[in-house]
Amino acid sequence: MANLDISSKLGHEKQEITIAEGKTYEVDCSAETMLKAQDIFKKDDSLDGLFAAIKLLTGEKAEKEIREMKLTVGGLKTVIIAIMAQVNEISYEEMEKRFQNK
Secondary structure, rough: OOOOHHHHHHHOOOOOOEEOOOEEEOOOOOOOHHHHHHHHHHHHOOOOHHHHHHHHHHHHHHHHHHHHHHOHHHHHHHHHHHHHHHHOOOOOOOOHHHHHOO
């Protein structure tokens, strides 16, 4: 059987979100991290659970800085949609549509 090279189909580029000038964060898009984040969303829909998922996906520094921004509910939703868009490798607009259906 011939070798099937799928290396070009496995994305390795860094995924980031920028939420303000000087506030760009890398998003951990690994399957393991995403599954852990989904567990958090299922078990804990509180604000602390939301920030736990943000910390898991973007790191401690990002979570701390986002928390300190004291965003509105809409602003926090925008951050979550952006993170989830990166993890799912789709556009922000597509992820936003998915959120509206939930």
